[in-house]
Amino acid sequence: MIRFLLRRVLGATVILLVISAVTFLLFYSIPRDPARLACGKTCDPESLAMIRASLGVDRPVPVQYWEYLVGIFAGRDFAAGPCPAPCLGYSFRDQSPVLETILDRVPTTASLALGGAVVFLTVGLALGMIAARNQGNLVDKGLSSLSLVMSSMQIYLVGPLVLAVFVYHLQLLPSPRYVDLTEDPVGWFKGLLVPWLVMSIIFTAAYTRMARSTLVEQLREDHVRTARAKGMSGRTVFFRHAWRGSLIPIVTILGVDLGSLFGGAMVTEFTFALPGLGRLAVNSVTQTDLPMLMGVMLFAAAMIIAFNILVDAVYAWIDPRIRLS
Amino acid sequence: MTETTSAPVDSAAAGSTAGEVAGRSPGQLMWRRFRRDRSGVVAACVVLFFFAVALFAPVISRLYGKDPYTRYGHEREGLLNEFEYPVKPNGGIDGEFWFGLEPGQGRDVFTQLIFGIRTSLGIAVAVTVLAVLTAIVIGVSAGYLGGKADYLLNRLIDLLMAFPNQLFFVAFMPIVAALFVDPAEETPAYIRVVSVILVLWFLGWMTLARILRGVTLSLRDREFVEAAKVSGASPWWIIRRELLPNLVTPILVQATIMLPTFVTTAAALSFLGVGIMEPTPDWGRMFARGAEVYQSDLTYMFFPAGAMVIFIVAFNLLGDSVRDAFDPRGQR
Numbered sequence: 280m281i282r283f284l285l286r287r288v289l290g291a292t293v294i295l296l297v298i299s300a301v302t303f304l305l306f307y308s309i310p311r312d313p314a315r316l317a318c319g320k321t322c323d324p325e326s327l328a329m330i331r332a333s334l335g336v337d338r339p340v341p342v343q344y345w346e347y348l349v350g351i352f353a354g355r356d357f358a359a360g361p362c363p364a365p366c367l368g369y370s371f372r373d374q375s376p377v378l379e380t381i382l383d384r385v386p387t388t389a390s391l392a393l394g395g396a397v398v399f400l401t402v403g404l405a406l407g408m409i410a411a412r413n414q415g416n417l418v419d420k421g422l423s424s425l426s427l428v429m430s431s432m433q434i435y436l437v438g439p440l441v442l443a444v445f446v447y448h449l450q451l452l453p454s455p456r457y458v459d460l461t462e463d464p465v466g467w468f469k470g471l472l473v474p475w476l477v478m479s480i481i482f483t484a485a486y487t488r489m490a491r492s493t494l495v496e497q498l499r500e501d502h503v504r505t506a507r508a509k510g511m512s513g514r515t516v517f518f519r520h521a522w523r524g525s526l527i528p529i530v531t532i533l534g535v536d537l538g539s540l541f542g543g544a545m546v547t548e549f550t551f552a553l554p555g556l557g558r559l560a561v562n563s564v565t566q567t568d569l570p571m572l573m574g575v576m577l578f579a580a581a582m583i584i585a586f587n588i589l590v591d592a593v594y595a596w597i598d599p600r601i602r603l604s
Numbered sequence: 605m606t607e608t609t610s611a612p613v614d615s616a617a618a619g620s621t622a623g624e625v626a627g628r629s630p631g632q633l634m635w636r637r638f639r640r641d642r643s644g645v646v647a648a649c650v651v652l653f654f655f656a657v658a659l660f661a662p663v664i665s666r667l668y669g670k671d672p673y674t675r676y677g678h679e680r681e682g683l684l685n686e687f688e689y690p691v692k693p694n695g696g697i698d699g700e701f702w703f704g705l706e707p708g709q710g711r712d713v714f715t716q717l718i719f720g721i722r723t724s725l726g727i728a729v730a731v732t733v734l735a736v737l738t739a740i741v742i743g744v745s746a747g748y749l750g751g752k753a754d755y756l757l758n759r760l761i762d763l764l765m766a767f768p769n770q771l772f773f774v775a776f777m778p779i780v781a782a783l784f785v786d787p788a789e790e791t792p793a794y795i796r797v798v799s800v801i802l803v804l805w806f807l808g809w810m811t812l813a814r815i816l817r818g819v820t821l822s823l824r825d826r827e828f829v830e831a832a833k834v835s836g837a838s839p840w841w842i843i844r845r846e847l848l849p850n851l852v853t854p855i856l857v858q859a860t861i862m863l864p865t866f867v868t869t870a871a872a873l874s875f876l877g878v879g880i881m882e883p884t885p886d887w888g889r890m891f892a893r894g895a896e897v898y899q900s901d902l903t904y905m906f907f908p909a910g911a912m913v914i915f916i917v918a919f920n921l922l923g924d925s926v927r928d929a930f931d932p933r934g935q936r
Contacts, residue, residue: 294763294766297763298763298766298767301763305776305779306775306779309779309780309782309783310778310779310782310783311782311783311786312782312786315782315786316778316779316782427917427920427921428913428917430920431864431913431916431917431920432913433868433871433872433912433916435871435872435875435888435891435892435895436891436905436909436912436913438895439891439894439895439898439902439905440898440902440905440909442898442899443898443899443902444902447899539768539769539770542768542771543771545770545771545774545872545876546872546875546876549875549876550895557771560771560774560775561774561876561877561878563775564774564775564777564778564878565877565878567778572775575771575775576768576771576772576775579768579771580766580767580768582768583766583768584766
């Protein structure tokens with residue numbers, strides 16, 4: 280297990296390095312003037328000159344990237360201020376290291392992703408199981424039409440609608456905001472309830488479909504037939520045998536979804552005005568803060584890769600036939 | 605018995621005539637299966653309707669007598685109230701303004717929607733075409749050439765697939781725009797459109813390329829390709845005449861999946877305020893505006909949102925039917 284993890288982490292570091300190199304190259308060589316993009320919407324010539332000097336934009340891009348890499352391990356000093364290791368860049372607009380802001384936003388994004396995952400996983404799997412048990416009849420057909428419509432929904436359509444009707448007009452649901460979990464657990468739950476629910480409408484359908492199709496497949500497998508032949512009850516067969524086998528593909532897409540959600544659920548955060556990583560990314564675009572964007576990209580890529588490794592480890596735990604080698 | 609019958613037989617009825625064996629191309633078979641799928645045909649009609657609206661938007665707006673830019677609410681008295689919201693109930697819907705007026709700007713919602721659909725579908729079609737072409741070039745070269753080229757192209761696909769794509773779309777928008785214009789200047793509308801197309805294309809082709817590589821790899825050693833090689837056909841001829849016809853199925857199926865996601869992703873970019881900007885009419889931009897005014901005027905969002913849900917549901921249904929028609933053994 281430890282050897283497996285070590286190898287995967289090593290491989291992940293290489294991928295992350297390549298992603299960071301490609302992103303850096305794209306971000307700092309495509310624009311005509313990267314310093315201008317790091318300077319912010321309102322930019323006076325003085326600070327532009329300072330940023331040019333700090334970033335060293337006149338030097339070749341690979342050299343700049345090397346300095347960026349060194350900065351991650353050793354820290355850097357910009358004319359605008361110090362950036363202690365691990366330095367993912369310095370935001371000249373905020374006058375602070377990028378990582379500080381990112382870490383500040385992580386709790387919101389993490390709460391949103393984990394809470395949302397609990398909702399869409401429970402609802403999605405439950406609906407998938409119901410559909411699989413009623414395979415072919417009206418319930419199954421109804422659920423598959425429902426998931427088709429739900430998967431065609433968009434957060435930017437449902438979000439404002441739910442807010443207008445259920446939050447502001449009927450006042451049935453609490454209005455969304457972010458409160459720290461450690462400060463006020465009840466407020467945290469209430470504030471994130473609407474975002475979780477709206478996010479789940481979009482994600483649930485994929486899990487319902489996946490759970491249904493893998494369960495239907497599993498029910499035809501030999502080990503399920505054997506269990507039936509041994510005289511096990513339908514319920515035991517369903518939950519003990521078929522169910523377990525159907526988990527692998529579900530864990531796979533959950534890993535992908537969680538990985539990308541931890542990098543920032545942009546549309547959700549934007550719709551409900553939650554101060555997460557996704558909103559940070561959008562704001563850095565509209566206010567042209569290139570170093571911040573670079574930092575968020577790198578962080579999001581790291582999250583995706585981390586969840587990939589986690590998924591591989593979970594596979595082995597679910598299915599002992601999969602060897603970690 | 606197997607020769608053509610003397611009496612002219614309707615081709616649709618021919619299949620049921622006893623003993624009749626008629627040769628049909630896979631395309632004809634697919635078309636016959638597709639026509640029998642009722643939900644698929646309805647979905648196809650809905651999708652075609654949307655494309656027709658997009659194509660003929662200028663004609664429709666000429667007949668309707670309005671355009672998406674004029675601020676009717678400001679030019680005429682009595683349309684908007686002092687808070688710049690439509691005076692009439694339900695967002696100002698009446699015989700003249702079918703879908704109502706936009707709060708604040710006072711523009712006509714109907715023409716904005718049809719021109720918005722035009723922009724969005726135009727972008728989505730352009731990205732789909734670019735992505736399919738890229739996928740064909742990269743997927744077929746990887747599969748046909750094999751060896752080192754295959755390895756390198758596969759690593760490239762791996763790398764691009766590891767990118768956080770949603771974030772990349774958003775983050776890459778200003779970078780691409782800054783390639784064309786100085787960030788200090790105002791970005792012209794067409795450059796915005798081109799940037800959206802380029803950004804979506806950049807991370808849009810990998811899935812299809814991987815599928816095409818797999819299919820090409822399995823076709824490469826089949827007898828008909830061997831035969832073509834032995835008879836002295838050039839690689840280009842083999843790819844064009846022997847391989848490409850066999851790749852039509854995965855390309856069409858994947859394209860029906862790709863196009864609606866490009867529509868929704870482009871709309872999300874506009875919604876987040878990094879895609880298409882004012883005053884270019886755009887489907888996604890209408891949601892951004894709708895999210896600003898929904899507390900006072902929910903009707904503004906009603907038509908664009910309803911249209912989008914209908915379009916995406918229809919396109920997904922169409923995609924399912926196309927898949928079934930090409931591969932009748934596959935189960936949903």
